[in-house]
Amino acid sequence: MNEPISAPRLPPEAAEHFDIGATPDSLPRISRLFEELGDICRVYAPSRQSHTWLSNHPDDIKRVLVSNHRNYTKGIGFDRVRILLGNGIVTSDGELWKRQRYMMQPMFHRRVLTQFGRMIDEANDRFLAGWAAQAARGGTINLTNDMSALALEVILRSLFGADLDFLTAQPGGNPFDIFTDESARDLKFAYRFRQLTKLIQQLIERRRGEPPESHFDFLGMLLAARDRETGAGMTDREMIDEVTTLIVAGHETTANTLNCAWYLLSQHPAVEARMHAEIDAMPEEAAPGLARMEELKYTKCIIDETLRLYPPxxxxxxxxxAADVLSGYELPAGADLLLSPYHLHRHPAYWKDPEGFHPERFDAAHEAERPRFAYMPFSAGPRHCIGETFSIYEMLIHLSKVGRRYRLRLEHDGPVEFDAQVNLRTRHPLQMRLEPR
Ligand code: HEM
Incomplete structure (x- = not known):
């Protein structure tokens, strides 16, 4: 029977029903759906009693994130994040988001970020001291845990500066350990998180009584930020939400990328050798500036290629x-949509040898070959990652500092498995042997 003329044009529907995005095997299932049904499809999600749309087409990405971004809010999964992070800049929408983004954007200006160089360098020095002792004994390091601890230290120091020492020295133990412990996101976690926010509240109260210029850190900048129209500052609640948001958004993402970068380097000695040559040609500095680090162009390509293969x-x-049109199909008002950097980054129509590790595809000579909107580890458009330059800077300092001194080699043979939950990460911690160069 013919469909009525007025029926909306809908994309292919998956035969199986499942809560896509919320099941532990969502990544391989999405791969299968794109293979079987093409770049756009729908899946019925029983717990939401509605269809979730999936698109793997750069034109749709551009429409949703850039040209028609005002038509979209955050969707599936963000309600859960909101329970912890309140209305921080990652979870908020509309006018509230716009106001907070406007107030926070200057914190991530290059002129500001470059002043964090010494702090990031010193944090790496502390790790390297521990690694040197380990290397001397011929021992191995738990790279995954160390990258997590390092990235946590960097984001916490950038937020709290010297006050971090007061925050961590608490009678019940370091309250920030909840971010590195493998604890489930359960009631116990929520309780410990609440204790942490109380402590941050105390610090905010203390800081409000001090001159703003007495601290150079993100918290100081949040305290000084003013609404463009009303001139009002943030409330304590808003500030706590933004502080915890920055910790959560900036910690695991950067840690997982570094973990994967060292894994890929350990498997590709020719890439590693080229990185070493680039690093060795640059004198080491105690406070490496952002522009200086960006001269490490090949090392940056390694980061880009790591993020292509393993976007956290x-x-x-x-x-x-409101309703929209994607790939010629009519997306209804209120519909949920998933966009997957992982699948887009491995789309065979846009990437040559998509499964291979080829950092040079990101160099200037290959720029014309790279399709726009087929690469978005930091998303795109007005809601793209505010911490992109910060994290790249942090990773360049780390890779150059460690690469100058060591080769990292996987302690065990066999393929490394990945786990795609909230973030994409290695299923098991990577044990690495440090070979002094
Ligand atoms: C490799 C590291 C990182 C990756 C791959 C990454 C990725 C992303 C992505 C994909 C989004 C957009 C999510 C969405 O629209 O639903 C995002 C947003 C965000 N990221 Fe990052 N991020 C990284 C590091 C950081 C760091 C270091 C910070 C903070 C210092 C940070 C802070 C944020 C914030 C605040 C947002 C929300 C921006 C907004 O909605 O206006 N991220 N990030």
Missing amino acids: VWVFSRRAI
Whole structure:
């Protein structure tokens, strides 16, 4: 029977029903759906009693994130994040988001970020001291745990500066350990998180009584930030939400990328050798500036290629406010949509040898070959990652500092498995042997 003329054009539907995005095997299932149904499809999600749309087409990415971004809010998964992070800049939408983004954007200006160089360098020095002792004994390091601890230290120091020492020295133990412990996101976690926010509140109260210029850190900048129209500052609640948001957004993402970068380097000695040559040609500095670090062009390509293969934010969601048209199909108002950097980054129509590790595809000579909107580890458009330059800077300092001194080699044979939950990461911690260069 013919469909009525007025029926909306809908994309292919998956035969199986499942809560896509919320099941532990969502990544391989999405791979299968794109293979079987093409670049755009729908899946019925029983717990939401609605269809979730999936698109793997650069034109749709551009429409949703850039040209028609006002029509979309955050969708699936963000309600859960909101319970912890309140209305921080990652979870908020509309006018509240715009106001907070406007107030926070100057904190991530290059002129500001470059002043964090010494702090990031010193944090790496502390890790390297521990690694030197380990290397001397011929021992191995737990790279995954160390990258997590390092990235946590960097984001916490950038937020709290010297006050971090007061925050961590608490009678019940370091309250920030909840971010590195493998604890589930359960009631116990929520309780410990609440204790942490109380402590941050105390610090905010103390800081409000001090001159703003007495600290150079993100918290100081949040305290000084003013609304463009009203001139009002943030409330304590808003500030706590932004502080915890920055910790959560900036910690695991950077840690997982470094973990994967060292893994890939350990498997590709020719790439590693080229990175060493680039690093060795640059004198080491105690406070490496941002522009200086960006001269490490090949090392930056390694980071880009790592993020292509293993984007920590491997999938994210949007919800349509009004109806829209994607790939010629009519997306209804209120529909949920998933966009997957992981799948887009491995799309065979846009990437040559998509499974291979080829950092040079990101160099200037290959720029014309790279399709726009087929690469988005930091998302795109007005809601793209505010911490992109910060994290790249942090990773360049780390890779150059360690690469100058060591080769990292996997302690065990056999393929490394990956696990795609909220973030994409290695399923098991990577044990690495340090070979002094
Ligand atoms: C390799 C490291 C990182 C990756 C791959 C990454 C990825 C992303 C992605 C994909 C988004 C967009 C999510 C969405 O629209 O649903 C995002 C947003 C965000 N990221 Fe990052 N991120 C990284 C590091 C950081 C760091 C270091 C910080 C903070 C210092 C940070 C802070 C944020 C914030 C605040 C947002 C929300 C921006 C907004 O909605 O206006 N990220 N990030």
